[in-house]
Amino acid sequence: xxxxxxxxxxxRRLAARALAWSxxxxxxxxADGRTLASSDPERAGSLGCAAREVLxxxxxxxxxxxxxxxxxxxxxxxxxxEFTLVRQLRADAGSGAIALRMRVPxxxxxxxxxxxxxxxxxxxxxxxxxxxxxxxxxxRRGEAVELITMNSRTPHVVRRSxxxxxxxxxxxxxxxxxxxxxxxxxxxxxxxxARSIAxxxxxxxxxxxxxxxxxxxxxxxxxxLDASVANGMLxxxxxxxxxxxxxxVNSTAAHTLDCVLAALHDALGAPAGAAPAAALAVVPGxxxxxxxxxxxxxxxxPTLAARAIRHAxxxxxxxxxxxxxxxxxxxxxxxxxxxxxxxxxxxxxLHPARVAEARALEQAAAGxxx
Numbered sequence: 539x540x541x542x543x544x545x546x547x548x549x550r551r552l553a554a555r556a557l558a559w560s561x562x563x564x565x566x567x568x569a570d571g572r573t574l575a576s577s578d579p580e581r582a583g584s585l586g587c588a589a590r591e592v593l594x595x596x597x598x599x600x601x602x603x604x605x606x607x608x609x610x611x612x613x614x615x616x617x618x619x620e621f622t623l624v625r626q627l628r629a630d631a632g633s634g635a636i637a638l639r640m641r642v643p644x645x646x647x648x649x650x651x652x653x654x655x656x657x658x659x660x661x662x663x664x665x666x667x668x669x670x671x672x673x674x675x676x677x678r679r680g681e682a683v684e685l686i687t688m689n690s691r692t693p694h695v696v697r698r699s700x701x702x703x704x705x706x707x708x709x710x711x712x713x714x715x716x717x718x719x720x721x722x723x724x725x726x727x728x729x730x731x732a733r734s735i736a737x738x739x740x741x742x743x744x745x746x747x748x749x750x751x752x753x754x755x756x757x758x759x760x761x762x763l764d765a766s767v768a769n770g771m772l773x774x775x776x777x778x779x780x781x782x783x784x785x786x787v788n789s790t791a792a793h794t795l796d797c798v799l800a801a802l803h804d805a806l807g808a809p810a811g812a813a814p815a816a817a818l819a820v821v822p823g824x825x826x827x828x829x830x831x832x833x834x835x836x837x838x839x840p841t842l843a844a845r846a847i848r849h850a851x852x853x854x855x856x857x858x859x860x861x862x863x864x865x866x867x868x869x870x871x872x873x874x875x876x877x878x879x880x881x882x883x884x885x886x887x888l889h890p891a892r893v894a895e896a897r898a899l900e901q902a903a904a905g906x907x908x
Contacts, residue, residue, distance in 0.1 A: 541566060541723055544713060545577035548706050552638065555702035559695060559899060560641035564706070565811065566720060567637050569593045571614075573811030574634070574724045579803045581616075581639060582811025583795035588614030588622040589637040595669040600626050603676060603711075605704055607686070608669040609645065611660065616793045617836045618664035619645055619652040621686075623672070623700065625707035627714055634720050636710045638703040642696045643896035646689040650896055651888030652837050653881060657786065659833040665689040666833075672704065692896055694903035727812035734806040735772045735817045738858040742766045745857075747849040747865075749787050749827060749842055752883050758785045759827040761846040765854035772858075774798060774851065775821040776828035786886075788830035789843035791822040797847035804868065805852055805860045838886070841877040845869045 545564045552562040563585060565576040571590035576582035591614040592606050605625040609618050620641045627633040647664035648654035654662050670682035683700055687693035714720065744764050748757035762778040782788045789797070798820050802808040822829030828847060830836055845868070852865040864870070882889050888896075 541575035541720075542577070544710070545575055548638075548710055549577040551709075552640065552702055552706045555698075555705065559643055559699070559896070562703075563639045564710070565589075565637045566634060566710075566714065568634050568724065572724065572728075574720055574727065576810050579810035580800045581796055583799045584614060584616055584790075584792035585622065585637040585639060586614075586811060587792040587795065588639075589624045589635050590614060592622070592624040592669040593626065593635060596671070601675040602628060603673060603708070604671065605673045605707060606669045606671045607667070607682070607700060607703075609664075609667050611666070611790045611792075611836050612830070612832050613668070614792045616790060616796070616840060617641075617652055618647070618660060618666055619643070619837075621700070621703075623703040623707060624669075625704070625711060627711050634714075636707045636714075638707055640699045640703060642690065642692065642699050643892075643899070644691040645686070645696070646691075649887050650691065650893045651880070653786070653886065653888045654835075654837070655786065655886040657835050657837075658784065660835060661833065663786070663835055663837050672700065692900040692903075695896070695900050698903050724812065727809040728814040728817075731802070731808040731812045732770065732814055732817040734802070734808040735767075735813075736770045737806075738767045738772065738855070738860060740767050740769075741858060743854055743857040745850045745853040747846040747853070749846045751785065751787070751838075751842060751886070752877070758787055759783050759846075761828055761843075761850050763850040763854055765851075765858075767858050771817060771819065773819045773821075774854070775823075776826060776847075777821055777823035779823050779826040779828045782825055782827050782830050782834040784835075786835035786837040787827065787839055787842045788834040788836050789822075789828050789839040789847060790836060791824075791829045793836070793839055793843070794822040794828045794847055795820055797844050798851055800868070801848045801851035801855065805855045805863045838881070841873050841880070845873050 563578040573586040645664035652663040
């Protein structure tokens with residue numbers, strides 16, 4: 539089975555084991571943050587970024603089978619309700635790692651789902667955790683899981699999600715025992731991505747896309763992208779984008795990378811997450827709406843900021859001769875429905891149907907009926 543097929547199967551099992559609250563993502567990554575393969579092209583970049591942060595936190599102190607979790611949006615994450623579990627394949631840092639991500643219904647904050655328009659900082663959306671070991675030297679670390687679940691209105695669902703991710707990480711690690719094959723696959727994917735970028739026409743362009751909240755009279759911010767292609771290198775600089783704003787549309791650097799890689803995947807067919815440093819440079823802009831810094835709110839970024847960032851990148855690629863793709867194709871195909879399913883457009887809180895679903899899942903998990 540190919541690596542992408544293996545990860546897709548893992549994501550499906552993970553959704554089934556964890557009550558299918560969210561769309562899980564699974565990736566094979568290296569310690570430097572490069573993503574070899576991902577079950578979800580839309581999250582390949584941030585999975586690698588999060589894994590790099592976790593592995594760096596415990597550098598030199600990883601044992602066989604060690605695992606840790608984190609949800610910090612500003613350390614490779616996207617939003618506080620999205621937890622990433624990282625399990626190194628073997629004790630040596632060069633072996634690569636498994637990164638799995640699930641969104642949980644609640645981790646504190648004002649509102650379910652971390653969608654709280656009254657929030658003025660990250661903690662209003664939910665508790666923010668640095669990397670925490672949940673297994674070390676073969677022993678489960680229950681205190682880390684307890685710390686996380688104590689901060690949730692849905693502790694049983696959260697515990698089940700963490701357990702499911704650890705179980706699936708172990709299963710994948712058992713199937714990925716040949717690091718040489720992983721390196722070969724990564725080099726092949728990076729070469730494919732570099733060839734796709736090399737086909738672009740050299741030049742420069744600047745594009746702008748608004749970050750809009752459906753129903754609002756004016757955009758809340760603007761994404762500005764200065765792009766260039768030269769000598770086989772695509773450079774994307776978002777530093778002129780508006781400063782991060784009070785609305786929860788701020789995209790972290792890792793999420794902006796997600797959007798860039800997904801747009802490359804859609805427009806050029808480039809392997810998700812496999813862009814080599816020699817072919818792609820992304821500057822998100824520290825403190826910008828595209829490079830959110832602590833402690834800005836990020837709950838709506840995966841839909842509303844993603845729409846603007848992907849729109850800008852797709853326009854830039856078209857200017858460099860990429861195949862014509864509707865810049866708003868992702869929003870029409872998936873983004874609009876995702877926003878409508880998750881968010882009450884009137885209040886910008888988690889949709890009442892999703893709140894009811896979260897409560898029912900917690901009741902089922904607590905009673906052992908799920």
